[in-house]
Amino acid sequence: MIPGSDRSYMSLLDEMIVSQNRYSYHVDQSWVAYYDQRDKWVSDKFVELMGPRREPDSEVLPHHMNLASALQKRLETLVLDQLRHARNDFGFSRLALSGGVALNCSMNGKIEASGIFDEIFVAPGSGDDGLAIGSCFLAHNKLVGGLKPAKNNDYYLGSRASDKELVDAVENSGLNYSKPPDLFNLTAQNLVDGKIVAWFQGGAEFGPRALGNRSILARPFPADIKDHINARVKFREYFRPFAGAILEEQQNHYFNISQPSPHMLIACQALPDKQKEIPAVCHVDGSCRIQSVNPDDNPKFYQLIQAFYELTGVPVILNTSFNVKGQPIVNTPIQAIETFKNTMI
Known part of the structure; x- marks a missing residue:
């Protein structure tokens, strides 16, 4: 709003x-x-x-x-x-946040920008879903002991589909399909051409944010592309903003933030001279919920953004969850195909 x-x-x-x-x-x-x-x-x-x-x-x-x-x-x-x-x-100089309120990216951005702490970490599964991890840690410590959890950016912990499951789902859908020799450049060119892309790969994300495995993607310009996605793809209110997925090494050239934001849980200000390059991922106050992407955490998503960067000079793409209003994020190939067929992707 x-x-x-x-x-x-x-x-x-x-x-x-x-x-x-x-x-x-x-x-x-x-x-x-x-x-x-x-x-x-x-x-x-x-x-x-x-x-x-x-x-x-x-x-x-x-x-x-x-x-x-x-x-x-x-x-x-x-x-x-x-x-x-x-x-x-x-x-203490570092802060870890969890709980439902920790999903408030605007609040997290204010904490990061305040400089109170040298670093903040926001658990991606900060809501009730995160209780599963806490329960595992608690049980391990009671039964075995000695567990020292380390920070982990691999939150693609959900279900995965085999190549056979993917092919079977597409063949049974009646859709035409192909296996392009250079998927990343072809997809990046589709984004450049203004097409909306459904991106399904690997394990589903743990937590409420789509981090490049169950995502709907678009170029971050012009500004009205977000209106098109809200109205004709997501079927939701016009004022809802979208996240910007950016190559991690480029984030400080576009945003005022002092640390990576790999889980899309920190909102920060886009630099004034960059807002005109990526208006579709900037809110009216110049803020943006960003996802810092590096080749270790999600190599395929990183390659796609890199290909888009090479074509446009802009290392940012619009990223939103692969679902429509009132529905959960797609989990299986069949769900992905049904959502694709029922929207203007």
């Missing part, structure tokens, strides 16, 4: 959500109802002041934008205040 600027919303949220004791906060429960009305979440008092919830596909009004912006700013203020206290009190 367009970032809002109505100070009255921020003042109200300052009163609704109050910082307490450096590491805690208090929510005025007269404004919320999620503890006994999950279909409603907020109280009648909230609705009376703010208006009813926006229904899916209804118009986004200025007060919707202002409220969303104020909520985001309140979250970022509270989290940054607590992290500053933590750095001063405990002295």
